[in-house]
Amino acid sequence: MDRLETADLSDGDLWRAAAKGDPSAFGTLFERHSDAVYNHCFRRTGSWEAAEDLTSVVFIEAWRRRREVSLSGESILPWLLAVANNVVRNRDRSLRRHRRLLAKLPPAVVTPDPAEEAVSRVDDERTMRRILQVFSRLLPDEQDVLALCVWAGLSYTDAAVALGVPVGTVRSRLSRAREHLRRLAELGVDAGRTGGPAPTPRSARALAAQPATRTNGG
Amino acid sequence: MTEIDDIPPPRPMGRERRGAVRQLLEEQVRKSTRPWWRRSWQGIVVGTGTTALVVAGGVATAYVAFKPAEDQTSVLCYAHADLDADPVEVTRIAVARDMRAGDNEADSGTVPIEDPVSACAQAWRDGLLPSHGDRAARPGAAGQSPVPNLVACTLDEGVAAVFPGDPATCERLGLPRTLTR
Numbered sequence: 001m002d003r004l005e006t007a008d009l010s011d012g013d014l015w016r017a018a019a020k021g022d023p024s025a026f027g028t029l030f031e032r033h034s035d036a037v038y039n040h041c042f043r044r045t046g047s048w049e050a051a052e053d054l055t056s057v058v059f060i061e062a063w064r065r066r067r068e069v070s071l072s073g074e075s076i077l078p079w080l081l082a083v084a085n086n087v088v089r090n091r092d093r094s095l096r097r098h099r100r101l102l103a104k105l106p107p108a109v110v111t112p113d114p115a116e117e118a119v120s121r122v123d124d125e126r127t128m129r130r131i132l133q134v135f136s137r138l139l140p141d142e143q144d145v146l147a148l149c150v151w152a153g154l155s156y157t158d159a160a161v162a163l164g165v166p167v168g169t170v171r172s173r174l175s176r177a178r179e180h181l182r183r184l185a186e187l188g189v190d191a192g193r194t195g196g197p198a199p200t201p202r203s204a205r206a207l208a209a210q211p212a213t214r215t216n217g218g
Numbered sequence: 219m220t221e222i223d224d225i226p227p228p229r230p231m232g233r234e235r236r237g238a239v240r241q242l243l244e245e246q247v248r249k250s251t252r253p254w255w256r257r258s259w260q261g262i263v264v265g266t267g268t269t270a271l272v273v274a275g276g277v278a279t280a281y282v283a284f285k286p287a288e289d290q291t292s293v294l295c296y297a298h299a300d301l302d303a304d305p306v307e308v309t310r311i312a313v314a315r316d317m318r319a320g321d322n323e324a325d326s327g328t329v330p331i332e333d334p335v336s337a338c339a340q341a342w343r344d345g346l347l348p349s350h351g352d353r354a355a356r357p358g359a360a361g362q363s364p365v366p367n368l369v370a371c372t373l374d375e376g377v378a379a380v381f382p383g384d385p386a387t388c389e390r391l392g393l394p395r396t397l398t399r
Binding site (some may be wrong): 055150 | 226227229234238241243373376
Protein backbone atom coordinates (compact mmCIF):
# COMPACT_ATOMS: atom_id res chain seq x y z
CA MET A 1 0.00 0.00 0.00
CA ASP A 2 1.66 3.29 -0.98
CA ARG A 3 1.48 6.60 0.83
CA LEU A 4 -1.05 8.17 -1.51
CA GLU A 5 -3.46 5.34 -0.94
CA THR A 6 -3.06 5.20 2.83
CA ALA A 7 -3.61 8.94 3.23
CA ASP A 8 -7.25 8.49 2.19
CA LEU A 9 -8.02 5.63 4.55
CA SER A 10 -9.72 5.93 7.90
CA ASP A 11 -7.82 5.20 11.11
CA GLY A 12 -9.73 1.94 11.44
CA ASP A 13 -8.70 0.79 7.97
CA LEU A 14 -5.09 1.80 8.59
CA TRP A 15 -5.02 0.08 11.94
CA ARG A 16 -6.39 -3.15 10.49
CA ALA A 17 -3.85 -2.99 7.64
CA ALA A 18 -1.04 -2.33 10.11
CA ALA A 19 -2.12 -5.24 12.30
CA LYS A 20 -1.88 -7.47 9.25
CA GLY A 21 1.72 -6.38 8.76
CA ASP A 22 1.57 -3.27 6.57
CA PRO A 23 4.32 -0.97 7.93
CA SER A 24 3.32 2.05 5.85
CA ALA A 25 -0.21 1.92 7.28
CA PHE A 26 1.23 2.31 10.77
CA GLY A 27 3.59 5.01 9.48
CA THR A 28 0.62 6.93 8.12
CA LEU A 29 -1.18 6.67 11.45
CA PHE A 30 1.93 8.05 13.10
CA GLU A 31 2.11 10.98 10.66
CA ARG A 32 -1.59 11.65 11.17
CA HIS A 33 -1.55 11.76 14.95
CA SER A 34 2.03 12.37 16.03
CA ASP A 35 1.59 16.12 16.47
CA ALA A 36 -1.53 15.70 18.58
CA VAL A 37 0.27 13.16 20.78
CA TYR A 38 3.42 15.31 20.85
CA ASN A 39 1.53 18.40 22.04
CA HIS A 40 -0.43 16.33 24.56
CA CYS A 41 2.84 14.98 25.98
CA PHE A 42 4.25 18.49 26.10
CA ARG A 43 1.23 19.78 28.03
CA ARG A 44 1.59 16.96 30.53
CA THR A 45 5.35 17.43 31.03
CA GLY A 46 6.18 21.03 30.19
CA SER A 47 9.17 19.89 28.12
CA TRP A 48 9.37 19.70 24.34
CA GLU A 49 12.37 17.44 24.57
CA ALA A 50 10.62 14.97 26.86
CA ALA A 51 7.57 15.16 24.62
CA GLU A 52 9.62 13.95 21.66
CA ASP A 53 10.80 10.85 23.48
CA LEU A 54 7.41 10.19 25.03
CA THR A 55 5.64 10.50 21.68
CA SER A 56 7.91 7.80 20.32
CA VAL A 57 7.16 5.64 23.33
CA VAL A 58 3.40 6.15 22.94
CA PHE A 59 3.47 4.75 19.41
CA ILE A 60 5.81 1.90 20.34
CA GLU A 61 3.45 1.05 23.22
CA ALA A 62 0.43 1.37 20.95
CA TRP A 63 1.93 -1.18 18.59
CA ARG A 64 2.89 -3.50 21.42
CA ARG A 65 -0.68 -3.37 22.71
CA ARG A 66 -2.36 -3.42 19.32
CA ARG A 67 -4.79 -6.14 20.33
CA GLU A 68 -6.29 -3.85 22.98
CA VAL A 69 -7.02 -0.88 20.76
CA SER A 70 -10.42 0.75 20.99
CA LEU A 71 -11.48 3.12 18.25
CA SER A 72 -13.86 5.96 18.93
CA GLY A 73 -15.93 5.84 15.79
CA GLU A 74 -13.12 5.58 13.29
CA SER A 75 -10.57 7.61 15.23
CA ILE A 76 -7.69 6.08 17.10
CA LEU A 77 -6.58 9.39 18.62
CA PRO A 78 -8.54 9.11 21.89
CA TRP A 79 -6.96 5.73 22.58
CA LEU A 80 -3.50 7.07 21.70
CA LEU A 81 -3.98 9.96 24.13
CA ALA A 82 -5.04 7.52 26.83
CA VAL A 83 -1.87 5.53 26.21
CA ALA A 84 0.00 8.85 26.36
CA ASN A 85 -1.56 9.67 29.73
CA ASN A 86 -0.22 6.44 31.14
CA VAL A 87 3.16 6.74 29.48
CA VAL A 88 3.53 10.23 30.94
CA ARG A 89 2.33 9.13 34.37
CA ASN A 90 4.92 6.36 34.41
CA ARG A 91 7.45 8.42 32.53
CA ASP A 92 10.66 7.00 33.94
CA ARG A 93 9.52 3.42 33.66
CA SER A 94 8.23 3.96 30.11
CA LEU A 95 11.50 5.49 28.95
CA ARG A 96 13.52 2.78 30.68
CA ARG A 97 11.45 0.05 29.10
CA HIS A 98 12.06 1.29 25.58
CA ARG A 99 15.54 2.76 25.99
CA ARG A 100 17.03 0.27 23.52
CA LEU A 101 14.69 1.44 20.76
CA LEU A 102 14.96 5.11 21.69
CA ALA A 103 18.74 4.85 21.46
CA LYS A 104 18.31 4.23 17.72
CA LEU A 105 16.75 7.67 17.25
CA PRO A 106 18.61 10.94 16.80
CA PRO A 107 18.81 12.85 20.09
CA ALA A 108 15.62 14.61 21.14
CA VAL A 109 17.12 18.05 20.90
CA VAL A 110 14.80 20.85 19.99
CA THR A 111 16.92 23.13 17.83
CA PRO A 112 14.42 24.77 15.57
CA ASP A 113 15.22 27.28 12.95
CA PRO A 114 14.72 30.21 13.05
CA ALA A 115 16.16 31.10 16.43
CA GLU A 116 13.00 33.06 17.18
CA GLU A 117 11.13 29.82 17.51
CA ALA A 118 13.74 28.49 19.92
CA VAL A 119 12.95 31.42 22.19
CA SER A 120 9.23 30.78 21.82
CA ARG A 121 9.67 27.17 22.77
CA VAL A 122 11.58 28.14 25.89
CA ASP A 123 8.74 30.53 26.75
CA ASP A 124 6.24 27.72 26.13
CA GLU A 125 8.06 25.51 28.58
CA ARG A 126 8.17 28.20 31.23
CA THR A 127 4.46 28.89 30.84
CA MET A 128 3.49 25.24 30.80
CA ARG A 129 5.51 24.38 33.87
CA ARG A 130 3.76 27.12 35.81
CA ILE A 131 0.41 25.82 34.67
CA LEU A 132 1.38 22.32 35.68
CA GLN A 133 2.12 23.47 39.19
CA VAL A 134 -1.60 24.12 39.64
CA PHE A 135 -2.66 21.21 37.51
CA SER A 136 -0.62 18.74 39.53
CA ARG A 137 -2.72 19.57 42.61
CA LEU A 138 -5.66 17.81 41.00
CA LEU A 139 -6.36 14.10 41.36
CA PRO A 140 -4.92 11.93 38.56
CA ASP A 141 -8.33 11.19 37.02
CA GLU A 142 -9.20 14.89 37.14
CA GLN A 143 -5.93 15.70 35.39
CA ASP A 144 -6.63 13.11 32.69
CA VAL A 145 -10.11 14.34 31.92
CA LEU A 146 -9.07 17.99 31.83
CA ALA A 147 -6.09 17.26 29.61
CA LEU A 148 -8.25 15.27 27.21
CA CYS A 149 -11.39 17.41 27.09
CA VAL A 150 -10.04 20.91 27.66
CA TRP A 151 -6.50 20.84 26.34
CA ALA A 152 -6.70 18.16 23.60
CA GLY A 153 -10.26 19.14 22.73
CA LEU A 154 -11.76 15.64 22.75
CA SER A 155 -15.52 15.34 22.89
CA TYR A 156 -17.04 13.72 25.97
CA THR A 157 -17.70 10.60 23.91
CA ASP A 158 -14.10 10.38 22.71
CA ALA A 159 -12.80 11.01 26.21
CA ALA A 160 -15.08 8.26 27.50
CA VAL A 161 -13.55 5.82 25.02
CA ALA A 162 -10.06 6.99 25.92
CA LEU A 163 -10.62 6.60 29.64
CA GLY A 164 -12.70 3.46 29.39
CA VAL A 165 -15.55 4.97 31.41
CA PRO A 166 -19.14 5.96 30.60
CA VAL A 167 -19.79 9.44 29.19
CA GLY A 168 -21.58 10.37 32.41
CA THR A 169 -18.41 9.64 34.35
CA VAL A 170 -16.45 11.97 32.07
CA ARG A 171 -18.97 14.73 32.77
CA SER A 172 -18.88 14.17 36.50
CA ARG A 173 -15.08 14.00 36.63
CA LEU A 174 -14.82 17.19 34.63
CA SER A 175 -17.28 18.90 36.86
CA ARG A 176 -15.38 17.67 39.93
CA ALA A 177 -12.09 18.84 38.42
CA ARG A 178 -13.52 22.32 37.82
CA GLU A 179 -14.88 22.43 41.34
CA HIS A 180 -11.47 21.39 42.63
CA LEU A 181 -9.83 24.16 40.60
CA ARG A 182 -12.32 26.67 41.97
CA ARG A 183 -11.43 25.64 45.51
CA LEU A 184 -7.72 25.91 44.72
CA ALA A 185 -8.29 29.38 43.30
CA GLU A 186 -10.17 30.41 46.43
CA LEU A 187 -7.29 29.15 48.53
CA GLY A 188 -4.96 31.25 46.43
CA VAL A 189 -3.10 28.21 45.11
CA ASP A 190 -1.68 29.26 41.83
CA ALA A 191 1.23 28.84 39.55
CA GLY A 192 2.97 31.94 40.73
CA ARG A 193 2.94 30.68 44.33
CA THR A 194 5.48 27.98 43.69
CA GLY A 195 8.32 29.65 41.97
CA GLY A 196 6.75 31.49 39.05
CA PRO A 197 6.18 35.21 38.82
CA ALA A 198 3.52 37.07 40.79
CA PRO A 199 0.49 34.98 41.84
CA THR A 200 -2.40 35.14 39.39
CA PRO A 201 -5.50 34.08 41.30
CA ARG A 202 -7.70 33.93 38.25
CA SER A 203 -5.66 31.21 36.56
CA ALA A 204 -7.25 28.22 38.26
CA ARG A 205 -10.61 29.94 38.08
CA ALA A 206 -10.25 30.47 34.37
CA LEU A 207 -9.71 26.80 33.62
CA ALA A 208 -12.52 25.86 35.96
CA ALA A 209 -14.91 27.98 33.94
CA GLN A 210 -13.71 26.96 30.50
CA PRO A 211 -16.11 24.69 28.60
CA ALA A 212 -14.82 21.55 26.91
CA THR A 213 -14.30 21.99 23.21
CA ARG A 214 -15.65 19.49 20.73
CA THR A 215 -12.94 19.18 18.17
CA ASN A 216 -9.94 16.95 18.04
CA GLY A 217 -7.29 19.59 17.86
CA GLY A 218 -3.57 19.10 18.29
CA MET B 219 1.13 36.46 33.70
CA THR B 220 0.22 32.81 33.87
CA GLU B 221 -3.17 31.70 32.60
CA ILE B 222 -3.83 28.07 33.29
CA ASP B 223 -6.26 27.89 30.39
CA ASP B 224 -4.02 29.86 28.11
CA ILE B 225 -1.73 27.05 27.13
CA PRO B 226 1.07 27.49 24.62
CA PRO B 227 0.09 26.97 20.97
CA PRO B 228 0.58 23.54 19.40
CA ARG B 229 3.87 23.04 17.59
CA PRO B 230 5.02 20.39 15.16
CA MET B 231 7.57 17.75 16.03
CA GLY B 232 10.97 18.26 14.39
CA ARG B 233 11.08 16.91 10.84
CA GLU B 234 14.25 14.86 11.29
CA ARG B 235 13.04 13.25 14.47
CA ARG B 236 9.61 12.54 13.00
CA GLY B 237 11.15 10.77 10.02
CA ALA B 238 13.38 8.69 12.27
CA VAL B 239 10.50 7.69 14.52
CA ARG B 240 8.35 6.71 11.55
CA GLN B 241 11.18 4.55 10.23
CA LEU B 242 11.65 2.91 13.60
CA LEU B 243 7.92 2.19 13.95
CA GLU B 244 7.67 0.72 10.49
CA GLU B 245 10.63 -1.52 11.26
CA GLN B 246 8.85 -2.65 14.44
CA VAL B 247 5.81 -3.62 12.38
CA ARG B 248 7.95 -5.51 9.87
CA LYS B 249 9.83 -7.30 12.63
CA SER B 250 6.84 -8.35 14.65
CA THR B 251 4.90 -9.68 11.70
CA ARG B 252 7.76 -11.87 10.53
CA PRO B 253 7.51 -15.50 11.63
CA TRP B 254 9.67 -16.26 14.65
CA TRP B 255 12.28 -18.20 12.67
CA ARG B 256 13.09 -15.06 10.67
CA ARG B 257 13.41 -12.83 13.72
CA SER B 258 16.35 -12.13 15.96
CA TRP B 259 17.08 -15.04 18.27
CA GLN B 260 17.30 -12.73 21.23
CA GLY B 261 15.07 -13.95 24.02
CA ILE B 262 14.21 -17.20 22.27
CA VAL B 263 15.50 -20.50 23.57
CA VAL B 264 15.81 -23.20 20.97
CA GLY B 265 15.58 -26.60 22.54
CA THR B 266 16.99 -29.57 20.74
CA GLY B 267 17.92 -32.21 23.37
CA THR B 268 14.82 -34.13 24.34
CA THR B 269 12.59 -32.23 21.98
CA ALA B 270 14.57 -32.98 18.86
CA LEU B 271 12.94 -35.50 16.63
CA VAL B 272 14.68 -37.58 14.05
CA VAL B 273 12.55 -38.09 11.01
CA ALA B 274 12.53 -41.60 9.60
CA GLY B 275 15.09 -42.10 6.88
CA GLY B 276 16.79 -38.79 7.48
CA VAL B 277 18.46 -36.62 10.01
CA ALA B 278 16.04 -33.70 9.87
CA THR B 279 15.58 -32.19 13.27
CA ALA B 280 12.37 -30.54 14.39
CA TYR B 281 13.31 -27.57 16.51
CA VAL B 282 10.95 -26.35 19.15
CA ALA B 283 11.33 -22.71 20.13
CA PHE B 284 10.36 -21.46 23.54
CA LYS B 285 9.99 -17.95 24.82
CA PRO B 286 8.84 -16.85 28.26
CA ALA B 287 5.82 -14.56 28.53
CA GLU B 288 7.45 -11.38 29.82
CA ASP B 289 4.08 -9.81 30.46
CA GLN B 290 2.31 -12.06 32.92
CA THR B 291 -0.43 -9.66 33.89
CA SER B 292 -2.82 -11.08 31.33
CA VAL B 293 -3.35 -14.04 29.07
CA LEU B 294 -5.25 -14.24 25.80
CA CYS B 295 -7.46 -17.30 25.47
CA TYR B 296 -8.39 -18.09 21.88
CA ALA B 297 -11.40 -20.18 20.93
CA HIS B 298 -9.66 -21.35 17.77
CA ALA B 299 -6.06 -21.72 16.66
CA ASP B 300 -6.31 -18.60 14.56
CA LEU B 301 -4.45 -15.37 15.32
CA ASP B 302 -6.98 -13.39 13.31
CA ALA B 303 -9.91 -14.76 15.27
CA ASP B 304 -12.77 -12.39 15.81
CA PRO B 305 -12.29 -10.50 19.08
CA VAL B 306 -15.42 -12.09 20.53
CA GLU B 307 -13.63 -15.40 20.23
CA VAL B 308 -10.70 -14.20 22.27
CA THR B 309 -10.90 -13.74 26.01
CA ARG B 310 -8.33 -11.73 27.92
CA ILE B 311 -7.86 -12.83 31.45
CA ALA B 312 -6.23 -10.48 33.90
CA VAL B 313 -6.25 -10.32 37.62
CA ALA B 314 -6.05 -6.60 38.09
CA ARG B 315 -6.92 -3.87 40.52
CA ASP B 316 -8.35 -0.60 39.31
CA MET B 317 -7.18 -1.05 35.75
CA ARG B 318 -8.35 1.53 33.25
CA ALA B 319 -8.36 1.58 29.48
CA GLY B 320 -4.96 2.61 28.23
CA ASP B 321 -3.20 1.58 31.42
CA ASN B 322 0.13 -0.08 31.05
CA GLU B 323 -0.32 -3.59 32.43
CA ALA B 324 3.04 -3.41 34.11
CA ASP B 325 1.80 -0.52 36.24
CA SER B 326 -1.62 -1.77 37.16
CA GLY B 327 -0.84 -3.83 40.23
CA THR B 328 -1.93 -7.01 38.50
CA VAL B 329 -1.21 -10.44 39.84
CA PRO B 330 1.12 -12.45 37.57
CA ILE B 331 -0.43 -15.43 35.82
CA GLU B 332 2.26 -18.08 35.94
CA ASP B 333 0.31 -20.86 34.31
CA PRO B 334 -1.51 -19.50 31.26
CA VAL B 335 -2.92 -22.90 30.25
CA SER B 336 -4.62 -23.35 33.63
CA ALA B 337 -6.00 -19.82 33.50
CA CYS B 338 -7.56 -20.42 30.09
CA ALA B 339 -8.75 -23.91 31.03
CA GLN B 340 -10.76 -22.26 33.77
CA ALA B 341 -12.15 -19.77 31.24
CA TRP B 342 -13.24 -22.68 29.05
CA ARG B 343 -14.83 -24.44 32.03
CA ASP B 344 -16.66 -21.24 32.91
CA GLY B 345 -18.04 -21.02 29.38
CA LEU B 346 -16.25 -17.74 28.61
CA LEU B 347 -15.20 -18.97 25.20
CA PRO B 348 -17.92 -18.96 22.54
CA SER B 349 -19.86 -22.13 21.89
CA HIS B 350 -21.02 -22.66 18.35
CA GLY B 351 -20.53 -25.31 15.71
CA ASP B 352 -18.55 -28.45 16.27
CA ARG B 353 -15.51 -26.50 17.50
CA ALA B 354 -17.63 -25.28 20.33
CA ALA B 355 -17.41 -25.88 23.99
CA ARG B 356 -20.75 -27.32 25.05
CA PRO B 357 -21.77 -27.34 28.69
CA GLY B 358 -21.16 -30.72 30.25
CA ALA B 359 -23.35 -32.61 32.67
CA ALA B 360 -21.97 -30.73 35.65
CA GLY B 361 -22.82 -27.40 34.02
CA GLN B 362 -19.22 -26.81 33.06
CA SER B 363 -18.03 -26.54 29.50
CA PRO B 364 -15.54 -29.13 28.30
CA VAL B 365 -11.93 -28.05 27.97
CA PRO B 366 -10.06 -28.97 24.79
CA ASN B 367 -6.34 -29.70 24.72
CA LEU B 368 -4.64 -26.35 25.12
CA VAL B 369 -1.21 -25.03 24.31
CA ALA B 370 0.40 -21.71 25.27
CA CYS B 371 2.39 -19.74 22.71
CA THR B 372 4.08 -16.37 23.27
CA LEU B 373 3.01 -13.43 21.14
CA ASP B 374 5.68 -11.00 20.04
CA GLU B 375 4.45 -8.42 22.54
CA GLY B 376 5.40 -10.86 25.30
CA VAL B 377 1.91 -11.99 26.26
CA ALA B 378 0.93 -15.67 26.40
CA ALA B 379 -1.82 -16.75 24.02
CA VAL B 380 -3.51 -20.07 24.69
CA PHE B 381 -5.00 -21.98 21.76
CA PRO B 382 -6.84 -25.26 21.42
CA GLY B 383 -4.31 -27.63 19.95
CA ASP B 384 -0.98 -29.26 20.62
CA PRO B 385 2.63 -28.06 20.61
CA ALA B 386 2.65 -28.10 16.79
CA THR B 387 -0.05 -25.42 16.87
CA CYS B 388 2.45 -22.77 17.98
CA GLU B 389 4.82 -23.71 15.20
CA ARG B 390 2.01 -23.57 12.67
CA LEU B 391 1.07 -20.08 13.87
CA GLY B 392 4.69 -18.94 13.64
CA LEU B 393 4.97 -18.45 17.39
CA PRO B 394 7.36 -19.82 20.00
CA ARG B 395 5.86 -21.92 22.79
CA THR B 396 5.55 -20.25 26.15
CA LEU B 397 8.38 -21.17 28.43
CA THR B 398 6.97 -21.63 31.93
CA ARG B 399 9.11 -21.53 35.00
